[in-house]
Amino acid sequence: xxxxxxxxxxxxxxxxxxxxxxxxxxxxxxxxxxxxxxxxxxxxxxxxxxxxxxxxxxxxxxxxxxxxxxxxxxxxxxxxxxxxxxxxxxxxxxxxxxxxxxxxxxxxxxxxxxxxxxxxxxxxx
Numbered sequence: 001x002x003x004x005x006x007x008x009x010x011x012x013x014x015x016x017x018x019x020x021x022x023x024x025x026x027x028x029x030x031x032x033x034x035x036x037x038x039x040x041x042x043x044x045x046x047x048x049x050x051x052x053x054x055x056x057x058x059x060x061x062x063x064x065x066x067x068x069x070x071x072x073x074x075x076x077x078x079x080x081x082x083x084x085x086x087x088x089x090x091x092x093x094x095x096x097x098x099x100x101x102x103x104x105x106x107x108x109x110x111x112x113x114x115x116x117x118x119x120x121x122x123x124x125x
Contacts, residue, residue, distance in 0.1 A: 027112075032120025035113045042106075045124045053104065058125045059083050060118070064099075075101030088118050 036045070042053035049055060054070035064081035065072040079099050081087050087098075092114045095104040108114045 027115035027117070027119030029116070029119040029123050031113075032116035032118065035108070035117040036120055038108075039106075039117070056121060056124070060085075060088070060122050073099075073101050073103050075099050076103070085118055088121070089114050092117065 039053075039056075042051055043056045044051050045055070045057050047055070047057045050069060054067040054072070059067075060083055062083050064079045064083060064087075065077040076099055081091075081099070089111075091098040091104075092108040093111075094107055095102050108117060
């Protein structure tokens with residue numbers, strides 16, 4: 001009987017932890033705004049405003065290397081990537097591994113920070 005109760009408790013706890021997984025993947029846009037502060041030296045979210053890097057307003061769902069008025073590396077311009085959650089996560093984790101020859105050399109090492117930043121970018125249009 002005790003083993004059944006313990007098994008039921010473990011299954012219930014597993015359900016709690018499993019339900020926490022998608023929330024992590026979805027990210028926290030409020031914290032993502034804070035994380036994006038590190039990116040703001042090079043990237044603007046104000047439509048049409050140019051900085052050292054391309055403008056990221058509405059970037060989620062767009063083709064990589066397609067923001068008008070920015071001179072992309074040949075590697076980025078020909079990457080064939082589309083900025084979805086998975087691609088952004090991979091690129092932010094290691095830009096130079098994802099697109100060898102990219103101009104972007106700064107990464108976001110923390111997985112939660114990446115998820116949060118991506119959630120924030122989804123809110124900017």
